[in-house]
Amino acid sequence: MANKKLKKLTPVQQEYQKAAKLREPKRPVFLNCVRAFVTGGLICVLGQAIQQLMIHWGGFDEKRAANPTVAILILISVLLTCFGVYDKIGQWAGAGSAVPVTGFANSMASAAIEHRSDGIVLGVGGNMFKLAGSVIVFGTVAAFVIAVIRLLVRGG
Amino acid sequence: MLKGHQTWVFERKPVIASTAAVVGPFEGRGPLADDFDIIHGDSLLEQDSWEKAESTLLEEAAKIAIERAGVTKEQVQFYVGGDLLNQITSTSFAARTLSIPYLGVFGACSTSMESLALAAFIVNAGGAHYAMAGTSSHNSSAEKQFRYPTEYGSQKPPTAQYTVTGAGAAVLAESGSGPRVTAATVGRIVDMGLKDPFNMGAAMAPAAIDTLTAHFRELDLGPDHYDLIVTGDLAKVGHAIACDLIEKHKLPIDLARYQDCGMMIYDYDKQMVQSGASGCACSAVVTYGHLMRRVREGELKRILVVATGALLSPLSYQQGESIPCIAHAVAIESAAVAEGGA
Numbered sequence: 001m002a003n004k005k006l007k008k009l010t011p012v013q014q015e016y017q018k019a020a021k022l023r024e025p026k027r028p029v030f031l032n033c034v035r036a037f038v039t040g041g042l043i044c045v046l047g048q049a050i051q052q053l054m055i056h057w058g059g060f061d062e063k064r065a066a067n068p069t070v071a072i073l074i075l076i077s078v079l080l081t082c083f084g085v086y087d088k089i090g091q092w093a094g095a096g097s098a099v100p101v102t103g104f105a106n107s108m109a110s111a112a113i114e115h116r117s118d119g120i121v122l123g124v125g126g127n128m129f130k131l132a133g134s135v136i137v138f139g140t141v142a143a144f145v146i147a148v149i150r151l152l153v154r155g156g
Numbered sequence: 157m158l159k160g161h162q163t164w165v166f167e168r169k170p171v172i173a174s175t176a177a178v179v180g181p182f183e184g185r186g187p188l189a190d191d192f193d194i195i196h197g198d199s200l201l202e203q204d205s206w207e208k209a210e211s212t213l214l215e216e217a218a219k220i221a222i223e224r225a226g227v228t229k230e231q232v233q234f235y236v237g238g239d240l241l242n243q244i245t246s247t248s249f250a251a252r253t254l255s256i257p258y259l260g261v262f263g264a265c266s267t268s269m270e271s272l273a274l275a276a277f278i279v280n281a282g283g284a285h286y287a288m289a290g291t292s293s294h295n296s297s298a299e300k301q302f303r304y305p306t307e308y309g310s311q312k313p314p315t316a317q318y319t320v321t322g323a324g325a326a327v328l329a330e331s332g333s334g335p336r337v338t339a340a341t342v343g344r345i346v347d348m349g350l351k352d353p354f355n356m357g358a359a360m361a362p363a364a365i366d367t368l369t370a371h372f373r374e375l376d377l378g379p380d381h382y383d384l385i386v387t388g389d390l391a392k393v394g395h396a397i398a399c400d401l402i403e404k405h406k407l408p409i410d411l412a413r414y415q416d417c418g419m420m421i422y423d424y425d426k427q428m429v430q431s432g433a434s435g436c437a438c439s440a441v442v443t444y445g446h447l448m449r450r451v452r453e454g455e456l457k458r459i460l461v462v463a464t465g466a467l468l469s470p471l472s473y474q475q476g477e478s479i480p481c482i483a484h485a486v487a488i489e490s491a492a493v494a495e496g497g498a
Contacts, residue, residue, distance in 0.1 A: 026314075
């Protein structure tokens with residue numbers, strides 16, 4: 001009951017929220033987009049460079065070169081997380097460093113480090129997917145839905 | 157004793173025999189560094205978890221305060237304190253080490269003044285010869301509990317606040333010389349329906365104003381009574397809103413004498429703290445370290461500290477609840493003013 005009432009704000013609450021909004025600095029959305037574009041782009045350029053190295057000197061063909069490339073990017077991201085650098089990059093770059101595979105590695109490594117003090121099994125094991133878990137769940141669900149749509153449209 | 161509806165006037169004016177403030181490395185790089193008793197170079201304090209580090213901060217602050225008061229911990233009857241973590245473990249674990257009879261309280265970031273008000277009440281009522289109030293917060297343990305892992309690369313909005321790593325403690329005595337606690341106003345919960353945990357300043361500002369209004373009305377004070385009024389951790393956003401509300405409701409407060417602890421502890425130009433500081437330790441270390449020095453030196457004669465707290469939990473936020481907020485005010489007078497009866 002009380003909860004339902006709160007959802008409908010009283011006039012005083014509405015008035016306050018309107019006034020308070022004026023004092024809130026806005027998120028610099030455009031600047032954030034530019035920063036995300038630049039950082040995300042740079043990470044992709046780095047990935048591409050590693051992939052080319054793998055093809056030219058690593059003896060991988062174009063398809064199989066993706067695996068060592070991702071592994072190296074993840075390693076770099078985990079190292080930067082451990083040295084306490086990745087969160088600083090994240091504050092500047094926003095989605096630019098969160099969306100690529102390096103962001104996924106950061107979410108797992110940071111949770112693992114954070115909960116190391118709570119034990120290996122219940123701490124690290126139980127919390128490593130705290131942030132990454134929802135990405136996997138919704139990634140799998142989205143992939144399933146898309147696959148069903150593809151099956152219906154193209155008939156397998 | 158009770159004045160009006162929610163204000164206590166302490167006739168015996170409990171003496172603040174000593175205070176202590178211990179902080180982490182980030183706070184040590186801020187403008188108030190000289191006022192802290194210990195600045196740790198390592199935010200883990202050579203412990204193996206953030207939670208243990210927070211407990212250690214509090215133990216250190218308590219030990220310094222007790223030593224400085226010229227007593228032993230056996231002479232302190234009660235310790236009133238709390239912190240931000242679940243089941244206020246940092247404080248309880250510190251109390252285990254101190255082994256002083258202990259009352260745990262939780263008022264989120266308002267715990268600093270909630271505990272000081274209660275300790276003053278106990279001493280004033282003759283319930284103790286010495287009572288200690290102490291509180292702590294740790295940036296990493298708070299981030300771990302309320303937000304994301306410390307090393308997670310998320311982007312914080314400009315309204316976000318940075319939890320202070322530190323602990324502050326004060327020992328109150330029934331007699332002696334020193335600054336005195338003269339009054340306290342206990343706040344009620346104010347909820348303006350805001351839900352964003354990255355904008356706590358805006359959520360807490362109305363609670364601070366509610367308590368300030370009650371304090372000035374019930375004690376019938378004018379704008380020149382206090383040399384300085386500080387709120388706990390409203391930071392830039394909340395402070396600006398509080399100034400608006402003071403003008404709107406025509407409170408007898410001179411805005412030139414009103415500051416916020418959350419804006420004092422860090423250097424905005426050099427430290428990336430968005431809107432400012434927060435946490436139990438924010439108002440605790442600024443009051444017990446910085447402001448108390450100025451009161452002792454006679455620069456400030458009367459101050460009012462209004463510690464603000466956002467009483468949310470990670471669960472209440474996920475369940476879509478708004479943030480209930482509270483503020484407690486404690487009035488402190490310098491020794492000269494309190495003893496002169498002025």
